[in-house]
Amino acid sequence: MAETKQSISLSVHPSSCLVDSKIEIDVKHLPANSKVTLHGRLNSDDGVEWEAFGHYVSDSSGTVKVSRDKSEGGTFEGIEPMGLLWSMRPVPESKPGCRFQKSNVQTPVKVFISVYEGHIAKVYKYLTPLTSAPVERWYLASGVQRVEVTERGIKGTLFIPSGSGPFPAVLDLSGGQGGRAEHHSALLASHGYVSLALEYIGFLNASGKLEHVDNAYFETAFAWLKKHPKVCPDKVAMMGMSFGVSVTLAMTAYSEIIQPRCVVCINGNHIMPLSGSLADVYAALQQNVDKIRYDEKMRLIWRDLLLPIPEDPTKKIQISKINCPVLLIVGEDDQNWPSSESAADIKKMMEKAGNSHLLTLLSYPGAGHLIEPPYSPHVRFSHFKLLEAKTKVMMVWGGETVSHSQAQEKSWQKTLAFLEEHLYDNSREITKC
Structure with missing residues (x-):
């Protein structure tokens, strides 16, 4: 040649x-x-x-x-x-x-x-x-603004699309790794949504100890986002990934302040109702450490921590209280959370409550926990920082590469269509707030 x-x-x-x-x-x-x-x-x-x-x-x-x-x-x-x-x-x-x-x-x-x-x-x-x-x-289209947010005690990054607005908005809650993941919010803003990537896990106080936020923190963030001059206040959604799903569902069900137009939940569960502080959730998880499994290379599998799904309704978020459209995205090979079992129970609870018409369930065989934007490399396992222990472990997320990648592409297209339907009312023209 x-x-x-x-x-x-x-x-x-x-x-x-x-x-x-x-x-x-x-x-x-x-x-x-x-x-x-x-x-x-x-x-x-x-x-x-x-x-x-x-x-x-x-x-x-x-x-x-x-x-x-x-x-x-x-x-x-x-x-x-x-x-x-x-x-x-x-x-x-x-x-x-x-x-x-x-x-x-x-x-x-x-x-x-x-x-x-x-x-x-x-x-x-x-x-x-x-x-x-x-x-x-x-991840960031030309003209999208990135703004650091430190107002009213909240921490995060706000992304604002180019144009005069006002725009629909999304409060974006990442998973339990802590810190601030901005890639989802940046991409959402690139598609026409003001998006706040909220930091809510891993705060350290003056003495270096972890400080867990309470429900008021999320309510403050949601209210702040609604009042932003670039945001149409009656067109605000929430999106949660992993641990963020629990927060999203709980706040939507219980809060009088957080009333989103719709919610998107990616590989999470409804078995961790928040009652005041994230510290309560960590304490509940620690009681089930005997359910942690390991693969052949001693990597952690967490999906059994919250199984079996409890029958007692007081141990679950009262999904019956949710009155907005819900998009539930599930990887059937999720090895981190029992996403499939949780989704099946959520569906059953909503059918019983008569609000199943609000639920759109997307379940993908062979997809793992880390469902990211399209064409992102699939990661079956990786290091994960345990905040309470201040150590890193190797966590199994699951998924088979081809199936997982197909799920990432399809679910993102469905997510954009879902947000378009409920936040833009099938039209890109927002003339009144």
Whole structure:
């Protein structure tokens, strides 16, 4: 292939776009019916290098079109237009337990697509590609504002779409890792929603001890978001992931202040009603530590902590009190929380209460706990910081790569459609608040 190297072309379109956008990858001017390897790599914000690759054979005209042609091997197989992204994994020399998560949403995910001669599987850094092309993948669309929030005792980051507004809004609650995860909120703002990524776990007081927030904290945050001049106050939703689901459902059911237009819940449960402080939840979980399981490599599996689902209604959030539309997203291979069992019980409770018409349940076989925006690398297990113990453990999240990746793409499309329906009233024009 040496005599054709100069003429080989690689096209990646668009070369800069949002992370939930598809890209077209084409290679032209190869010898007919030649074997090549397409390779994708990126460096995450924490310095870990991720990669994916697929084995292709050019057609009679010397072209490989990833959206049309099958990968015959690699980190993915078959016709997978976005396989070079969702099948990414840490390079072999990486430490175990890496999780891909964008910490700085103001910079793009920089992906490099390369073409190599032959079907190869490793040591790419010692090889010279036939051609390469960079791609920028953004969580933050042009014109979206990012604002640090420290008002009225709340901590978070507010993302405001470009334009005069007012806009619908989302109060975004991430999971039990603590800190502040901004990637969901940044992407929501890129699609036309003011979004507040609220920090609510892992606060340290002056003496360095954990300080757990109470229900008033979430009520303050919701009320503050409603009153923001860029927000249409009667079009505010909540979105919870993992631990954030418990907060979202509890606040929606019990609070007189938090009355969202709709809620989105991703892989959580309704078995942890909040009664004053998150400290109560931690205490309840610690009583069930004997239910923790381990896999063959002694990685933690938490899904049994809250099983079996209690029959006693006082031990569950009173779902019957919820009177707004609920989108419940479930990975059936979630190894962290009993999401499937919880969803089935929520459905039963809502049917009994006569409000099942408010529930949209999306359940995905083979999907694990960490359902992220489309084309994000699947992570079956990773390090997790236990806040009370101030130590890191290896946590099993579950999921099979192909099924999980399909669930990420489908559930995100359904989420945007759900928010559009209930916050924009099927119209992008909001003229009155």
